[in-house]
Amino acid sequence: MVAGQWIDAPEEGGLDAVSVPQLLAQAWRDERSGILQLAHGQRERHLLVREGAPCMASSPRGEDDFAAYLSSTGRIDETQRAEVERLASERGCPQASAVLALQLIDAKALYLAMRAETRMRIAETFPWAAGQYRWIAAPPADSDPRTARAFDLLALFQDELPRRWGTERLFDAIRSIEGLHGDVPPRHRKVAAKLAQTGEMAARAIAGLDGHHPVGRILGDCAGDALAAATLWTAAFSGVMRRIDAARTQAESNFDFEVDVEVAPRPSAPLEDAAGKAAGRSKQAQTAPNPKADALREEIHTLLQRLGDLDHYKALGLEEDATGAHIKKAYFKAAKKYHPDALGRLGLESLKDDAAQVFARVAEAFEVLSDPDKKKAYDAGGSDEAEIDTTRLAQAETSFRKGEILAKMGNFEGALDYFEPAVELWPDEPAYQMGLGWALFKQTRPDHARAIHHLEKACGQAPNDAVAHYRLGLVFRTVGGSNRANPLIAKAQSLDPDVSE
Incomplete structure (x- = not known):
């Protein structure tokens, strides 16, 4: 086993x-x-x-x-x-x-x-x-003298697995589940929100558990980050992630992601000597040329100037006969190369914004070429309009899920920073309108007028959504509009007798 x-x-x-x-x-x-x-x-x-x-x-x-x-x-x-x-x-x-x-x-x-x-x-x-x-x-429990508060086991996994297992073993464990799809069931959403609080990459990993992407893809989108890997392992093996599709498709079985494993040599000299040598190396590093950093700097600058001229294959550095496995490998190689941590290790922090633009173009290319139907249409010279819509929807969904996590934690002001862009990118989604409207109402200083505007849109787009009608009714009740509130709440309860905010 x-x-x-x-x-x-x-x-x-x-x-x-x-x-x-x-x-x-x-x-x-x-x-x-x-x-x-x-x-x-x-x-x-x-x-x-x-x-x-x-x-x-x-x-x-x-x-x-x-x-x-x-x-x-x-x-x-x-x-x-x-x-x-x-x-x-x-x-x-x-x-x-x-x-x-x-x-x-x-x-x-x-x-x-x-x-x-x-x-x-x-x-x-x-x-x-x-x-x-x-x-x-x-x-x-009442007869056991060793009484103590229980430990937060899932937080312990997130903190300790990267250190105790090391990157290589952690990613070996992820490989056994890389093809699984899953989401977070309602009963575990608070737990997932807590896991997401530990860092940006943890939040990105949890947001990716939407049932549409396999675990390996989510980790690739997180550029192979160790915290993201520990978060995905924790969610999967603890049951916080609900498996939707346990079988690997052929495409998923070819899924690949790459990880840099850095092994620090054991010091053979006394600590004082090692510290002195380290200081000397640090001083030399400030002046010594770094061919790898110079090459990456030149590559980013060159690609940035040519972004508008690159087709999807050239954006990924591929030939037009590239297979699905090659496309995925190229994407994750780029994710690793342009990741802020990788740039930081090479002293290229100032290029983070430029690298982000380059990687956005790479991600756009991958979005099309990794989907067989979109790739076929693209190879035949079809329009990119559907592809652009797909990209916008993906961006909106990611933003919404981040806002949803913050809202579940009671941070409605923070949630607004994500709900607003989601609605702007995809205004026809009732869940986005409802999330924004409710956050506007629940923030420290409620904006009742805008809350009503967006909740009314949600009700219009989803006339059978009990929660949207119930929330709109609560807002009207708060501002003294009982004649509007009561019918909305009654309709919500007729749609779902157990409805709540």
Whole structure:
């Protein structure tokens, strides 16, 4: 069994067949309670899970040293560490109790340190790729003395998978699901919104889960970003992403994305020498020529001047007989090359805007050539009008979904920044009109007139949309228009008795 496959793991087995994050993701999905016993070489770890969330991590062999952790994180010094270990040994008590007895840190700081150490213990098990696991029943919550707030497991995945697994293993795991399509079901939208809060690429990854694009395509659109990969893995394996199409089509099976894996060599010299050498290299880098950066700078400038003259194939650097696999590979190569992080590594931050224009042209070409019907029409010399509409609609949908995430988090002012462009790009979509109208009403300083205008448009475009009519009724009720509000709310309830805002 390949690490990273979407599976339902048995009650016990080998960590070479299923990873620890997969086991925990399945527990989260199933809201499982129990103790996950892990053995990896000479190390053991027991993870207490309550309703899908890990609460505690312990080691039956006692190899975890809380005093050492406090010392390594600067909370206590080495002398205090020795005092803690001595007192804990004399009294036969946990080291945390000894810390409190010695009054080295206050109770709140101690609690936070214990939480941080437990989080670290859980994350340390993520890379364990050999050994055994077994689920056993957990004691009732009220009889378990190890009570603690559960950890946000999905946030832990986002934070730790790129670091604990490394880019190569993370992308290997994504490859096993790259052809899957999925969206976010209503019951998980709040969770998805929280995942999207961790960064721009995480938000882009969540917005891509619209049921129309496979996971591999979404990751490619995120230029192979590690946070986006961790977010997609988390959504897929925890069940936050609802699978729509589990079968790979032939086109999807050829899907490809490329990732740069940078491996830093271990320092062989003392830290002081290494720091001095690093400073010297940094100084040299400021003056030494960089052929790769110079070549990319020249390429961007040349393409920018020729954008209007490039056909779709030339925009992707392809011949007209290019296959679907070649088209996808060229697109993701460009996504990686023109990504802001890649430019930053080469010291080309000033070219980000120019590179964005070049990549927009590449994306436009890919939009046409990756679709067999559009490609056929383009090759036959057909009009680009339909293609332009498709691009506008895709831009509108992406903008709307970002706004929807912010609105679900209660950030209606921020949502307006995305709903406005969505309506401008595609005014005939009632969902966009309704989203904009509702955000105008729910913002800190409501704009009732504009809210009514857009909600009325939504009702006109979707006469059987219960939510649109209900929201418009609520706005009229707020401004004192009961004669308009009551019929709208009544109609909404007739369309859907369970309707709510």
